[in-house]
Amino acid sequence: GRHIWACKPGSNPIDEHLQNVENITAEEIAQFSTDFRFDKSSNPNSADKVFRHAAINANFKPYSGQMPQAENPEQQAVIDALIKGINYFSCLQNDDGHWPGDYGGPLFLLPGLLIAAYISDTPFPKPHQEMMKIYLFNHQNKDGGWGMHIEGESTMFGTVMQYVSLRILGVDKSHQQLVKARAWIKSHGGATGIPSWGKFYLAILNLFDWEGFNSLFPEMWLFPKWLPVHPWRYWCHSRMVYLPMAYCYAQRIQMPENELILSLREEIFNEDFAAIDWPKQRNALCEKDAYTKLSPVLKWMNLFTNNYEKFKCNWLRKKATDYILKYLQAEDEQTNYINIGPVNQVINSISIWHAYGKNSKQFKQHVARWYDYLWVAEDGMKMKGYNGSQLWDTAFATRAILESEVGKLFPATIAKSYQFIDLSQIKAEHATHAEFFRHPMIGSWPFSTTENGWPVADCTAEGLSATLAVHHSGLVKPVIDEPRIKQAVDIILSYQNTDGGWPTYELKRAPKWLEKLNPSEVFADIMVDYSWTECTAACVISLLEIQEIFPGYKASEIRKAITSGIGFILKQQKPDGSWYGGWAVCFTYATWFGVEAICKAKAKAYVDDAILTDSLNKACAFLVAKQKVDGGWGETFESCSKQVYSEAVTSQVVNTAWALLALMSADFADKKIIESGVKLLLNRQTDIGDWPQENISGVFNYNCMITYANYRNIFPIWALSRYCNQYV
Numbered sequence: 001g002r003h004i005w006a007c008k009p010g011s012n013p014i015d016e017h018l019q020n021v022e023n024i025t026a027e028e029i030a031q032f033s034t035d036f037r038f039d040k041s042s043n044p045n046s047a048d049k050v051f052r053h054a055a056i057n058a059n060f061k062p063y064s065g066q067m068p069q070a071e072n073p074e075q076q077a078v079i080d081a082l083i084k085g086i087n088y089f090s091c092l093q094n095d096d097g098h099w100p101g102d103y104g105g106p107l108f109l110l111p112g113l114l115i116a117a118y119i120s121d122t123p124f125p126k127p128h129q130e131m132m133k134i135y136l137f138n139h140q141n142k143d144g145g146w147g148m149h150i151e152g153e154s155t156m157f158g159t160v161m162q163y164v165s166l167r168i169l170g171v172d173k174s175h176q177q178l179v180k181a182r183a184w185i186k187s188h189g190g191a192t193g194i195p196s197w198g199k200f201y202l203a204i205l206n207l208f209d210w211e212g213f214n215s216l217f218p219e220m221w222l223f224p225k226w227l228p229v230h231p232w233r234y235w236c237h238s239r240m241v242y243l244p245m246a247y248c249y250a251q252r253i254q255m256p257e258n259e260l261i262l263s264l265r266e267e268i269f270n271e272d273f274a275a276i277d278w279p280k281q282r283n284a285l286c287e288k289d290a291y292t293k294l295s296p297v298l299k300w301m302n303l304f305t306n307n308y309e310k311f312k313c314n315w316l317r318k319k320a321t322d323y324i325l326k327y328l329q330a331e332d333e334q335t336n337y338i339n340i341g342p343v344n345q346v347i348n349s350i351s352i353w354h355a356y357g358k359n360s361k362q363f364k365q366h367v368a369r370w371y372d373y374l375w376v377a378e379d380g381m382k383m384k385g386y387n388g389s390q391l392w393d394t395a396f397a398t399r400a401i402l403e404s405e406v407g408k409l410f411p412a413t414i415a416k417s418y419q420f421i422d423l424s425q426i427k428a429e430h431a432t433h434a435e436f437f438r439h440p441m442i443g444s445w446p447f448s449t450t451e452n453g454w455p456v457a458d459c460t461a462e463g464l465s466a467t468l469a470v471h472h473s474g475l476v477k478p479v480i481d482e483p484r485i486k487q488a489v490d491i492i493l494s495y496q497n498t499d500g501g502w503p504t505y506e507l508k509r510a511p512k513w514l515e516k517l518n519p520s521e522v523f524a525d526i527m528v529d530y531s532w533t534e535c536t537a538a539c540v541i542s543l544l545e546i547q548e549i550f551p552g553y554k555a556s557e558i559r560k561a562i563t564s565g566i567g568f569i570l571k572q573q574k575p576d577g578s579w580y581g582g583w584a585v586c587f588t589y590a591t592w593f594g595v596e597a598i599c600k601a602k603a604k605a606y607v608d609d610a611i612l613t614d615s616l617n618k619a620c621a622f623l624v625a626k627q628k629v630d631g632g633w634g635e636t637f638e639s640c641s642k643q644v645y646s647e648a649v650t651s652q653v654v655n656t657a658w659a660l661l662a663l664m665s666a667d668f669a670d671k672k673i674i675e676s677g678v679k680l681l682l683n684r685q686t687d688i689g690d691w692p693q694e695n696i697s698g699v700f701n702y703n704c705m706i707t708y709a710n711y712r713n714i715f716p717i718w719a720l721s722r723y724c725n726q727y728v
Ligand code: LAN
Pocket: 237, 238, 241, 341, 342, 343, 385, 386, 392, 447, 456, 458, 459, 504, 523, 534, 535, 583, 699, 700, 701, 706
């Protein structure tokens, strides 16, 4: 039979095959659910079975190469597991060298895309729609609602967004699951309490009056640049989302009423829609959604900006709107219409559709890119949190495989990943980069692909470290030459903040108090590109590596950068010895980074050795205290949102690997601790060399989780490599 889901997504999954399928039968849908069973109550995380089955069927061969011999059976078991793990993972590698994988998790992305498709009358092909329905239904919680992300408890944001999506996809309101969802919405106060990002999408759909939405004050784009509140200083993700949002707000973009819209107005509100006092709803918030409180300063400012709407100067408004449109089109062009992320992809699409129409070239280019964000797993079709994690995963995988001699048994894998790393380094600047506040990027690496092209500080560091590891292995002829390596170093240096730490995409451009203007109730720390432990550690580590290879290159500058970077890391360490992780779950992740950087710097005597030793001892003591009786470690996503270590019921292979990597890099004296952790990894490995998909691994802005499907392979492989390298 024809299996529309048996596609193999690659770096650019605008899949001809998938797009040209016009229809899907009920039998095929039933077949999908039989082939790929998904049961949220056993684990809300998909194991990426659809892609992995296709890849295994096409590529898998048991390892039949040379077999290194260890001195004793325990060590042999580790070598065997490592070889099996790399062999399996290699068969998932795409022809271009990267590792595709699920990058879903947040539940507010696909609804946005469906709203863009709906208002612009550009529906997805039928099979996509069916697969999306499967996804939306699959992630409903037992109580009838949906969370912000696949592991989260129900929120108004999650529930209303999925509910509206299912209705747009043609599901009847009498469907049992929708009846339950409606009950959840109504018993939690109705959709007036949806957070501001939800209010925005509902306003677009004509399901919320724009009067019920706090002004985004588009004129702020005309502020003088020196003002600390000028939006050019925002964290790029906030900047690039609030930009098209301000356009939509200025234009009051609104779906015309139709039967569905009229019906939805009755379905999701407790009040009579026509009688709702909209201005009163601006700050209304369901208590299930409340994560950050709107600051009094922001409320006061909203009072002013909301009022301004009545007296606004049309000439100024037009000037601001024109500027915003120009800026968002520059972002379109700079990213080849992929955009920096899934949210501005959707809102730029809506803006461009409004400005130029459905048949415009620009809008069609957006629509073509919608498919870059789609992914199919056994839980259905989702929108990913980025256009992928291609470079990031490839760099980690390369370093993981090459950490021991065993990795040299896989030269073809390394040759391919090196090719991807080579291709992904950014080689040119955009003509408009200065005009639109972009950080210089020649020599940098992005998180996903060059087509997306947004440089990231720690992705540059990982790309560089992976490059050096490949060069050191001697497995391939180096093509990333000295000038390119030095460009990467220059970029890393250019990214250091004055506090000694490294940010994500851009230097910290505004003071911390700007966070007071964070208008989102569901994310924290979104206004400023702060320094982070993980980003700092990655950059420091790559600079330490560069020092070994090019000791003469910018020697004193690099030395200074490393010293202040280590200073930042030390300052971030908690009294219990741990570090908080901002980009993965959570303390084990950042503690791995912190420990690794400090260990590597230790040999250099840049910072007082006693201070470093003390920090490492505390970190190791922390990790040892968190080891579970089965030898593993495990955290839940609540470590991120609550900022306290939240132990998972069962050990997690990914957390275990991070803890082991940290302990081994510190060469922790009690080998039994390390061995029991390694045993857990061996016990959890499947026959074919995979590891199970357990809890969700990634996070952003403290409160939203994101899937890293390849982490369950990369980090166990890395930990086993390190073990082989150090102790076998
Ligand atoms: C990412 C993914 C990668 C991540 C690391 C490189 C791991 C990190 O060390 C630095 C920050 C970065 C680049 C990062 C920032 C925030 C992103 C882009 C994401 C988590 C992927 C999705 C997320 C983005 C903000 C999602 C859209 C949601 C909004 C609130 C705009």
